[in-house]
Amino acid sequence: MLELIGVSKTFHTGFMGRNRKVAVDGVSLQLKEGEILGLVGESGCGKSTLGRMAVRLLRPSSGRIVLDGKDVTGLPERQFREYRRRIQIIFQHPESALDPHFTLMDSIRESFNRLGIPKSEQQAVLERLADEVSLPLDILDRYPGQVSGGEIQRAVLTRVFAFKPRYLILDEPTSMLDVSVQAHILQLLRKKAREDRVGMLFISHDLEVVRAMCDRVMVMKEGRIVEEGPVEKIMSAPDTPYMQVLVRNV
């Protein structure tokens, strides 16, 4: 289980860091293996900040991150390494995850090497993973600038799945993609959650997608969770006026 316990983040900006912005304010959540937990809320409410803290791309100002029972909040980088593989993040702009000067294959192989997958086994692993995400192998010789957004996102998934993550943070993973490509990738992610019991924190502003994907939903407003519950309940009969407006605008 991935647990966030009373996690907050305050950003300091401007001259001498005088402007303070509380982006996340005391959020707690529990994500179980195999569960898809939706995180919704208006732009700027703190969703991405929360997702980044969950994978330690950002240090929380306060609160704790507990991964499979281990408090990893302040764990030195070297000791965090064994946990890092278990929890991966996928962003809205997949091209930012890939070096534009590397072919897709180079990027994937670089991860394989980092993971210590022997050279003799890499081709077989690559073929299995590419098949899993429906990525044609001949595309892998191209550079990120020469393929579509959907193909890049599949290459990113190929790389991320190689880590055999237990938890995935998905930050608007398909909002830049065409509807048909989006549907396929979402289906793939659902399958991964169901079959491999990967727990997913699914961040999205698209409530239709959230309804189709998630088991449970948390609603965020101004850095706080204002409502949470089973997806059907939240979508059909939300308690807060805030969520009632979001649902009505779908």
Ligand SMILES: Nc1ncnc2c1ncn2[C@@H]1O[C@H](COP(=O)(O)OP(=O)(O)O)[C@@H](O)[C@H]1O
């Ligand atoms: N690095 C940063 N420095 C200062 N403020 C930030 C930073 N990142 C995000 N913020 C602010 O924190 C708030 C939450 O941002 P974010 O988590 O990106 O929201 P969301 O993903 O829900 O749109 C916003 O007001 C944003 O401007």
Ligand SMILES: [Mg+2]
């Ligand atoms: Mg965001």
